[in-house]
Amino acid sequence: MTYIKKPGIVHPSLPKNKLGLTSRDYEGAVSTLCAGCGHDSVTAAIVQAVFELDIEPHMLAKMSGIGCSSKTPAYFVQQSHGFNSVHGRMPSVTTGANAANRNLKYIGVSGDGDSLSIGAGQFVHAIRRNINMCYILENNGVYGLTKGQFSASADIGSKPKKGLPNQQEPIDPVSTALSLGATYIARSFSGDKAQLVPLIKGALVHDGFSLVDIISPCVTFNDHDGSTKSYAHTRQKDHHVVDIDYIAPAGEITTAYDEGSAMPVELHDGSKIMLHKVDSTYDPTSRAIAFKYLRDRFNAGEITTGLLYLNDSRKEMHDLMGNIDMPLADLPMQSLRPAKGELEKILKRYR
Amino acid sequence: MAAINDVVIKIGTVNGTGSASANGLLRKAIFRMGIPVVGKNYFPSNIQGLPTWYEIRVTRDGYQARSDRVDIMVAMNAQTYAKDMTDVTPGGWLVYDSTWPRNQLLDREDIIVVGIPFSRMCNEHFDGVRTRILMKNIAYVGAIAALLDIDLEVIKELLEETFAAKQHMIASNMDAIHLGYDFAIENVACPLPPKVERMDATSDQVVIDGNTASALGCVYAGATVGAWYPITPSTSLMDGFRSFCAQYRIDPESGKRTYAIIQAEDELSAIGMVLGASWMGARAFTPTSGPGISLMSEFIGYAYYAEIPAVIFNVQRTGPSTGMPTRTQQSDILCCAYASHGDTKHILLFPSDPYECFTMSVQAFDLAERLQTPVMVLSDLDIGMNDWMVPEFEWDEDYVHDRGKVLSADDLEEMEAFYRYLDVDGDGIPYRTLPGTHPKGSYFTRGSGHTALGAYTENAADYQEVVDRLLDKWETARTHVPEPDIAYSTFNKSAILTVGSGNGACKEALDRLGKQNVGLNYCCVKAFPFGESVKDFIEKHEVIYVVEQNRDAQLRTLLILDCDAAPDKIVSLLHYNGIPLNAGFVVQKVLEEISKGRAA
Numbered sequence: 001m002t003y004i005k006k007p008g009i010v011h012p013s014l015p016k017n018k019l020g021l022t023s024r025d026y027e028g029a030v031s032t033l034c035a036g037c038g039h040d041s042v043t044a045a046i047v048q049a050v051f052e053l054d055i056e057p058h059m060l061a062k063m064s065g066i067g068c069s070s071k072t073p074a075y076f077v078q079q080s081h082g083f084n085s086v087h088g089r090m091p092s093v094t095t096g097a098n099a100a101n102r103n104l105k106y107i108g109v110s111g112d113g114d115s116l117s118i119g120a121g122q123f124v125h126a127i128r129r130n131i132n133m134c135y136i137l138e139n140n141g142v143y144g145l146t147k148g149q150f151s152a153s154a155d156i157g158s159k160p161k162k163g164l165p166n167q168q169e170p171i172d173p174v175s176t177a178l179s180l181g182a183t184y185i186a187r188s189f190s191g192d193k194a195q196l197v198p199l200i201k202g203a204l205v206h207d208g209f210s211l212v213d214i215i216s217p218c219v220t221f222n223d224h225d226g227s228t229k230s231y232a233h234t235r236q237k238d239h240h241v242v243d244i245d246y247i248a249p250a251g252e253i254t255t256a257y258d259e260g261s262a263m264p265v266e267l268h269d270g271s272k273i274m275l276h277k278v279d280s281t282y283d284p285t286s287r288a289i290a291f292k293y294l295r296d297r298f299n300a301g302e303i304t305t306g307l308l309y310l311n312d313s314r315k316e317m318h319d320l321m322g323n324i325d326m327p328l329a330d331l332p333m334q335s336l337r338p339a340k341g342e343l344e345k346i347l348k349r350y351r
Numbered sequence: 352m353a354a355i356n357d358v359v360i361k362i363g364t365v366n367g368t369g370s371a372s373a374n375g376l377l378r379k380a381i382f383r384m385g386i387p388v389v390g391k392n393y394f395p396s397n398i399q400g401l402p403t404w405y406e407i408r409v410t411r412d413g414y415q416a417r418s419d420r421v422d423i424m425v426a427m428n429a430q431t432y433a434k435d436m437t438d439v440t441p442g443g444w445l446v447y448d449s450t451w452p453r454n455q456l457l458d459r460e461d462i463i464v465v466g467i468p469f470s471r472m473c474n475e476h477f478d479g480v481r482t483r484i485l486m487k488n489i490a491y492v493g494a495i496a497a498l499l500d501i502d503l504e505v506i507k508e509l510l511e512e513t514f515a516a517k518q519h520m521i522a523s524n525m526d527a528i529h530l531g532y533d534f535a536i537e538n539v540a541c542p543l544p545p546k547v548e549r550m551d552a553t554s555d556q557v558v559i560d561g562n563t564a565s566a567l568g569c570v571y572a573g574a575t576v577g578a579w580y581p582i583t584p585s586t587s588l589m590d591g592f593r594s595f596c597a598q599y600r601i602d603p604e605s606g607k608r609t610y611a612i613i614q615a616e617d618e619l620s621a622i623g624m625v626l627g628a629s630w631m632g633a634r635a636f637t638p639t640s641g642p643g644i645s646l647m648s649e650f651i652g653y654a655y656y657a658e659i660p661a662v663i664f665n666v667q668r669t670g671p672s673t674g675m676p677t678r679t680q681q682s683d684i685l686c687c688a689y690a691s692h693g694d695t696k697h698i699l700l701f702p703s704d705p706y707e708c709f710t711m712s713v714q715a716f717d718l719a720e721r722l723q724t725p726v727m728v729l730s731d732l733d734i735g736m737n738d739w740m741v742p743e744f745e746w747d748e749d750y751v752h753d754r755g756k757v758l759s760a761d762d763l764e765e766m767e768a769f770y771r772y773l774d775v776d777g778d779g780i781p782y783r784t785l786p787g788t789h790p791k792g793s794y795f796t797r798g799s800g801h802t803a804l805g806a807y808t809e810n811a812a813d814y815q816e817v818v819d820r821l822l823d824k825w826e827t828a829r830t831h832v833p834e835p836d837i838a839y840s841t842f843n844k845s846a847i848l849t850v851g852s853g854n855g856a857c858k859e860a861l862d863r864l865g866k867q868n869v870g871l872n873y874c875c876v877k878a879f880p881f882g883e884s885v886k887d888f889i890e891k892h893e894v895i896y897v898v899e900q901n902r903d904a905q906l907r908t909l910l911i912l913d914c915d916a917a918p919d920k921i922v923s924l925l926h927y928n929g930i931p932l933n934a935g936f937v938v939q940k941v942l943e944e945i946s947k948g949r950a951a
Binding site for chain 2: 057058059063073074083084092096098100101104124321323327330333335340
């Protein structure tokens with residue numbers, strides 16, 4: 001149960017970030033998901049990413065819809081406001097929140113059920129608006145809370161625990177986002193924290209809409225033989241393309257990667273993400289290449305992971321609208337109404 | 352019967368031909384002569400090419416409702432000529448375009464038919480198809496000016512204001528005015544008996560539609576986020592907000608916007624954006640109509656339970672389903688009062704004219720933030736899209752918006768702990784915090800069961816504590832919402848009770864009934880939940896005629912549910928054909944009920 005408190009003991013040797021906080025300060029309530037759920041690994045990766053980025057907890061907003069994935073914002077960064085909304089509507093709530101206050105970081109956690117069925121419309125339009133948010137899609141191909149029905153991302157031939165294999169075409173969130181012009185698109189695997197943490201960090205820092213599609217196996221309903229989103233299947237078929245490391249503007253984390261194969265990309269805020277080309281022919285700034293690569297690997301039965309597409313030149317929602325830099329929610333009321341005497345002038349039009 | 356400064360002009364044209372500006376010119380000219388006037392649109396759900404009508408009621412007594420007469424019909428649309436002729440009140444006039452012969456079979460003995468060759472005159476005088484069509488409209492304004500003795504100088508003054516930037520248009524429009532005017536003077540005994548004469552009854556008035564007034568209210572309320580999906584008849588509300596913001600919401604230093612208008616992909620999303628923005632502390636709203644409310648219902652229930660402010664304008668149209676999108680009704684009362692599954696109920700405000708659309712816009716945001724819940728402003732197509740004469744709006748420079756119970760960073764710093772749903776003050780309203788304020792203010796907003804401390808729960812007592820406290824808040828709301836408009840004429844045991852746009856017709860009906868020695872008391876409710884004064888009013892009377900514009904007596908049902916009103920003393924007078932209510936209907940129905948033995 002989420003109201004069970006974790007013990008508040010912090011080991012003195014735990015490293016602290018620039019704010020003097022430890023990773024424990026970024027944790028949340030105890031998870032109520034099944035033991036071994038991929039989503040808990042994603043939660044841990046989010047904690048790590050937010051800690052390493054030195055984000056003040058109250059300057060982060062945690063948004064979600066409905067489903068197993070959408071419960072997880074309760075399990076990280078307790079000192080952030082959370083909004084567990086209704087099914088498939090996390091993008092619209094995040095859009096409104098972001099419209100009111102552009103100073104916060106927004107992390108939206110959704111799942112394949114929440115994003116690709118009832119929420120497909122909102123997912124698509126959040127991308128079109130290029131809302132400045134990190135959209136995490138915990139993808140397991142199955143509805144957990146209602147006990148094992150297929151979701152829209154289930155692959156053809158996936159077998160449920162009971163019943164017939166799926167015959168319908170899956171919706172791939174990555175190709176969908178690519179076709180819609182999302183500006184940061186990544187895919188990873190919940191069991192690969194080394195790859196996942198930098199991808200989430202890059203997504204949080206990216207100025208615009210970033211999608212991190214995470215294969216996150218459901219241990220209870222979709223981790224059996226025949227499932228294409230099981231731990232075993234994913235580990236066997238995972239195909240890394242580009243790994244990244246997030247580099248803060250101060251440039252503190254610079255080593256540990258082979259510079260010969262690194263491709264630095266400068267982000268809006270001046271920070272850089274370093275793209276590691278496992279496949280040296282891959283260029284993550286080209287949509288055409290990304291499409292072809294994804295399709296070729298898919299046809300070869302492989303799941304492409306890593307940073308798959310990045311476009312840092314497109315304006316995010318506020319800049320597209322020409323909005324003031326200050327949060328709209330912080331504008332004093334006096335500044336929002338016409339000056340004295342203006343009402344009379346307005347009403348003259350109606351005389 | 353028509354009389355001086357008491358005349359109804361109805362103009363039948365084809366939509367998309369520019370007749371709206373001609374009709375506006377005519378209405379404004381009468382207003383500028385100091386004479387009370389209202390304008391009603393009857394338009395199709397269509398962009399171009401179908402019949403449309405505009406009705407101008409010149410009303411020296413300042414009545415707001417539609418009249419039940421048509422004294423002068425201007426039948427410019429051959430397609431509807433036969434119907435238009437039958438609509439003229441006996442003793443009235445019909446003006447038509449005599450360029451083409453009309454069917455003699457369609458004559459009437461009891462009206463006077465005036466033929467004016469508008470098309471021929473305009474074709475001879477103007478070049479270009481578009482210009483000829485537009486000027487034909489202006490020409491009928493000239494003809495009406497002659498028939499009613501409208502001051503041409505006033506018309507010229509209006510044209511000079513409209514075309515200040517296009518001087519050549521003033522002359523050409525005045526030419527068109529004279530084509531109609533001069534022809535009428537030469538061929539008809541002008542002016543007609545029901546002419547207009549200058550008055551001094553409009554100097555502190557404006558003629559405005561409710562959607563524009565609501566939009567202006569949103570500006571003065573300090574709304575910064577508007578999310579919407581276009582739907583008739585609410586669209587002009589966001590159009591109005593956009594145009595006011597373009598003028599008044601540009602930061603002088605940066606030249607950037609201090610507002611965000613987001614056209615959502617649908618109403619599901621529009622309300623989600625409003626909740627997100629309100630949760631973040633901005634004043635946010637969405638305008639919609641009945642079908643939009645159906646789509647928004649899930650989130651409306653969420654906002655009720657998670658206690659998030661939201662302002663929703665429902666400009667009601669004729670239902671059910673798609674219904675008649677360009678016709679009016681008050682048929683969303685129950686659907687809005689109890690929108691969403693589970694035990695929910697919502698604050699409704701009922702403006703009865705554009706003046707109240709302005710004031711209630713501001714009130715709606717104050718109430719939504721004070722009570723941390725959705726507030727729905729229920730106007731309708733009649734108020735929202737028609738031209739009403741109302742007193743000039745006023746703004747008190749000392750007005751302080753009620754932002755409700757929001758804790759600041761300093762408040763939180765001093766507090767030991769913050770609990771989102773705790774009733775600290777005993778009024779059922781908890782304190783809230785805004786994201787980005789302080790780490791101590793964080794909480795998890797959820798539509799699932801929660802305790803007074805804000806934690807998830809499946810515990811029976813903890814769940815019930817919160818939903819019971821919401822009822823306490825509901826009782827607090829009852830004392831915060833606007834009071835009804837109550838008038839005792841001659842105290843007796845019968846009364847008329849109405850809501851929203853029924854006000855104009857009912858007040859006029861009270862005058863007419865009074866002249867027939869039927870004295871009734873009056874109550875126009877302004878909000879739900881109903882306050883003590885509404886309960887008290889119902890208790891005081893033996894018979895209450897509840898006048899409303901829907902089939903199922905929704906207001907009556909709500910009065911019975913919320914005021915424990917005795918069902919047998921509430922007599923429903925229902926008008927639901929999509930046309931705005933008029934006084935004649937109310938008078939007739941009340942007299943019928945009295946003749947059936949109901950006390951008056």
